[in-house]
Amino acid sequence: MKVIKTADGSTTLYREDIDETYHSRHGAVQEALHVFIETGLKKSTKSPVRIFEMGFGTGLNAYLTYQNTDTEVFYTGLELYPVSKEIIEETEYWKALKADKTDFLKMHQLEWGSFQKHSENFHLRKLEGDLSSLELNEKFDLIYYDAFGPRAQGELWERPILEKIVDLMDEEAIFVTYCAKGQVRRDLRDLGLEMERLPGPPGKREMLFGKKGC
Numbered sequence: 001m002k003v004i005k006t007a008d009g010s011t012t013l014y015r016e017d018i019d020e021t022y023h024s025r026h027g028a029v030q031e032a033l034h035v036f037i038e039t040g041l042k043k044s045t046k047s048p049v050r051i052f053e054m055g056f057g058t059g060l061n062a063y064l065t066y067q068n069t070d071t072e073v074f075y076t077g078l079e080l081y082p083v084s085k086e087i088i089e090e091t092e093y094w095k096a097l098k099a100d101k102t103d104f105l106k107m108h109q110l111e112w113g114s115f116q117k118h119s120e121n122f123h124l125r126k127l128e129g130d131l132s133s134l135e136l137n138e139k140f141d142l143i144y145y146d147a148f149g150p151r152a153q154g155e156l157w158e159r160p161i162l163e164k165i166v167d168l169m170d171e172e173a174i175f176v177t178y179c180a181k182g183q184v185r186r187d188l189r190d191l192g193l194e195m196e197r198l199p200g201p202p203g204k205r206e207m208l209f210g211k212k213g214c
Helices: 029-039 060-067 086-089 100-109 159-168 182-190
Strands: 001-003 011-015 049-054 072-080 122-128 140-145 169-178 193-199 207-211
Touching: 001 086, 029 060, 029 159, 029 169, 049 060, 060 072, 060 122, 086 100, 086 207, 100 193, 140 159, 159 169, 159 182, 182 207
Parallel strands: 049 072, 049 140, 072 122, 140 169
Antiparallel strands: 001 011, 169 207, 193 207
């Protein structure tokens, strides 16, 4: 695992074993803002909002969510390979986010496995595990699908896993991902989501947006 700098000045992690970065090399923070905040969070009308993130990773999407809403948030992040606190400190995301270092690191110091209060309105539950074996008897209003890409983790973009994600979505829930692969869009559409291709973040032409009907 290496910490590398991206084009917008923020950092990301690079996993040599699968030759993948956690965020876009064209800009980690601007990608997260474009895909998950502007196209996801800010289009949700739910209050409180229940969010499920596939791929908690560095916590960047979670902290940006915390920074960009006044709505009460119940945020669940699933991660198979939790990032060490030492690596998180190397990312120095608090600088790019103009945040307090202690406040940012608090998110990574909260216990795993159950909802913990990061602030009065932001409740975080970090789960360690694999999506294929995850069992959650609840529904979510917003899905951040931020798994590694199909080239590196193809199984996470196949129909059985996507069906599991759609089953987690409540009525009128939103699904967003940086991926724009045609088969993923078609599978999600066949599973009942209204799908759109929307302009992607810098360096990527398109991304996917979906909404579950009533």
